[in-house]
Amino acid sequence: xxxxxxxxxxxxxxxxxxxxxxxxxxxxxxxxxxxxxxxxxxxxxxxxxxxxxxxxxxxxxxxxxxxxxxxxxxxxxxxxxxxxxxxxxxxxxxxxxxxxxxxxxxxxxxxxxxxxxxxxxxxxxxxxxxxxxxxxxxxxxxxxxxxxxxxxxxxxxxxxxxxxxxx
Amino acid sequence: xxxxxxxxxxxxxxxxxxxxxxxxxxxxxxxxxxxxxxxxxxxxxxxxxxxxxxxxxxxxxxxxxxxxxxxxxxxxxxxxxxxxxxxxxxxxxxxxxxxxxxxxxxxxxxxxxxxxxxxxxxxxxxxxxxxxxxxxxxxxxxxxxxxxxxxxxxxxxxxxxxxxxxxxxxxxxxxxxxxxxxxxxxxxxxxxxxxxxxxxxxxxxxxxxxxxxxxxxxxxxxxxxxxxxxxxxxxxxxxxxxxxxxxxxxxxxxxxxxxxxxxxxxxxxxxxxxxxxxxxxxxxxxxxxxxxxxxxxxxxxxxxxxxxxxxxxxxxxxxxxxxxxxxxxxxxxxxxxxxxxxxxxxxxxxxxxxxxxxxxxxxxxxxxxxxxxxxxxxxxxxxxxxxxxxxxxxxxxxxxxxxxxxxxxxxxxxx
Numbered sequence: 295x296x297x298x299x300x301x302x303x304x305x306x307x308x309x310x311x312x313x314x315x316x317x318x319x320x321x322x323x324x325x326x327x328x329x330x331x332x333x334x335x336x337x338x339x340x341x342x343x344x345x346x347x348x349x350x351x352x353x354x355x356x357x358x359x360x361x362x363x364x365x366x367x368x369x370x371x372x373x374x375x376x377x378x379x380x381x382x383x384x385x386x387x388x389x390x391x392x393x394x395x396x397x398x399x400x401x402x403x404x405x406x407x408x409x410x411x412x413x414x415x416x417x418x419x420x421x422x423x424x425x426x427x428x429x430x431x432x433x434x435x436x437x438x439x440x441x442x443x444x445x446x447x448x449x450x451x452x453x454x455x456x457x458x459x460x461x
Numbered sequence: 462x463x464x465x466x467x468x469x470x471x472x473x474x475x476x477x478x479x480x481x482x483x484x485x486x487x488x489x490x491x492x493x494x495x496x497x498x499x500x501x502x503x504x505x506x507x508x509x510x511x512x513x514x515x516x517x518x519x520x521x522x523x524x525x526x527x528x529x530x531x532x533x534x535x536x537x538x539x540x541x542x543x544x545x546x547x548x549x550x551x552x553x554x555x556x557x558x559x560x561x562x563x564x565x566x567x568x569x570x571x572x573x574x575x576x577x578x579x580x581x582x583x584x585x586x587x588x589x590x591x592x593x594x595x596x597x598x599x600x601x602x603x604x605x606x607x608x609x610x611x612x613x614x615x616x617x618x619x620x621x622x623x624x625x626x627x628x629x630x631x632x633x634x635x636x637x638x639x640x641x642x643x644x645x646x647x648x649x650x651x652x653x654x655x656x657x658x659x660x661x662x663x664x665x666x667x668x669x670x671x672x673x674x675x676x677x678x679x680x681x682x683x684x685x686x687x688x689x690x691x692x693x694x695x696x697x698x699x700x701x702x703x704x705x706x707x708x709x710x711x712x713x714x715x716x717x718x719x720x721x722x723x724x725x726x727x728x729x730x731x732x733x734x735x736x737x738x739x740x741x742x743x744x745x746x747x748x749x750x751x752x753x754x755x756x757x758x759x760x761x762x763x764x765x766x767x768x769x770x771x772x773x774x775x776x777x778x779x780x781x782x783x784x785x786x787x788x789x790x791x792x793x794x795x796x797x798x799x800x801x802x803x804x805x806x807x808x809x810x811x812x813x814x815x816x817x818x819x820x821x822x823x824x825x826x827x828x829x830x831x832x833x834x835x836x837x838x839x840x841x842x843x844x845x846x847x848x849x850x851x852x853x854x855x856x857x858x859x860x861x862x863x864x865x866x867x868x869x870x871x872x873x874x875x876x
Contacts, residue, residue: 302777302778303777305777306501306773306776306777307501307773309500309501309502309503310500310501312503313503314499314500314503314504314505315504316505318505
């Protein structure tokens with residue numbers, strides 16, 4: 295019995311010399327998993343056009359009814375996205391969102407994607423409505439900001455041909 | 462009868478310093494506990510409030526000060542307010558009779574004030590050494606003061622107007638008084654060796670060899686009984702009861718709760734100080750007599766070691782269940798402490814008597830162990846025979862091929 299007592303003490307004593315496993319949170323952050331479902335982002339193509347075509351399949355798929363989409367017509371003089379429509383109003387209510395990722399699964403153009411940002415605290419209810427300009431990504435280098443003026447007939451296809459998704 | 466105001470002033474100053482040291486010690490004991498327990502659990506403790514979390518106790522204290530003080534509607538208000546005070550004050554005054562250091566020869570600090578006809582600095586530096594006071598019944602004083610703290614806990618439980626708090630208070634006080642007996646008996650050993658109840662004399666008698674060498678059994682019994690006295694792990698069932706039903710300090714909040722908390726930690730420091738004085742030689746150590754304040758450094762260093770051991774114990778061992786705790790106190794600790802008293806007394810009288818008493822104790826212990834082993838073996842045999850009987854009865858009674866009636870061989874026996 296005494297031997298077991300000593301073994302117990304020795305175990306705890308040895309733990310003193312291990313490196314602590316604490317991550318000092320605001321200064322160091324643990325990397326998130328590969329398919330982590332964080333804050334949403336509306337993606338763009340490389341030429342700067344928005345991927346979102348305003349089809350509101352994401353709003354239909356959302357189990358919490360958090361997404362609100364209004365579509366408007368694209369013209370070649372003012373083109374926001376390839377195809378006929380773009381999302382003129384796109385809002386996600388973060389208080390309703392359950393971060394399930396169904397909107398990402400439903401999107402035909404891979405426009406709405408859940409990224410890795412998880413620090414989403416806010417202090418009043420109004421700031422929980424994320425509008426399109428909060429969700430859209432900045433124009434990639436080499437692209438033009440929207441609305442763009444393009445040649446007629448160049449970007450008529452709204453849904454791109456996609457190879458096998460690598461992810 | 463003329464009162465020597467210088468002595469009274471010195472006592473007042475030393476008591477104030479002692480209370481201040483204990484209160485600060487309590488605050489930083491909570492910090493040390495969190496940090497050291499974290500170290501044992503491979504994590505960092507508090508490190509946000511101040512550099513390395515050093516101001517964490519201040520933050521906790523301020524939070525407790527500002528917390529709302531609730532008094533239950535049916536509670537007996539006067540006793541509800543009095544109970545934490547009755548628990549804290551004995552904790553603070555236990556340390557009054559423990560010597561913190563030897564008599565130091567610093568002649569500069571003896572100040573004579575002719576106007577008041579007194580001499581300051583007399584007590585510390587001439588009469589008693591560094592320590593608040595000394596009494597020739599110091600050990601008795603410590604035991605009686607520890608008993609008053611039990612009273613505070615019962616009153617806290619009773620005045621809360623909550624049946625669970627009452628039961629928690631009763632359980633806690635039952636635990637404390639059970640272990641007080643073992644505590645008292647284990648103190649008798651060093652008492653007999655030193656020949657005096659005054660702790661100063663006991664520390665002085667440890668000049669050659671510390672009493673932990675001469676009285677190891679008493680030291681272990683005292684330490685364990687002291688842990689049970691202060692409701693400290695692995696005997697902290699009263700604290701853990703908050704998770705299960707309720708404990709004696711359920712209805713307390715804010716400053717009153719912090720007084721209970723303070724009482725526990727200050728009692729921890731107090732019993733560590735007594736353990737160190739009685740068994741580890743108090744302020745004694747190499748060169749403690751000559752270098753002025755080295756005795757104080759040794760005293761505090763040994764207390765810190767004892768407190769570290771308490772935290773280490775808490776991180777290592779699970780809680781004792783209440784019935785096992787009581788059985789341990791009455792059936793194991795008390796007989797061992799009693800046997801220690803007998804053996805020490807015999808050793809002090811005569812060598813042959815000592816050997817006879819040791820022989821008798823060994824025979825009794827061996828007899829008890831053999832009886833328990835034999836009884837357990839008998840129980841095991843009866844159980845196995847019973848199992849075979851039911852298995853054979855089931856085999857003959859049922860002709861079904863599903864012979865799952867045979868009892869599994871490896872069933873663990875309940876205790």
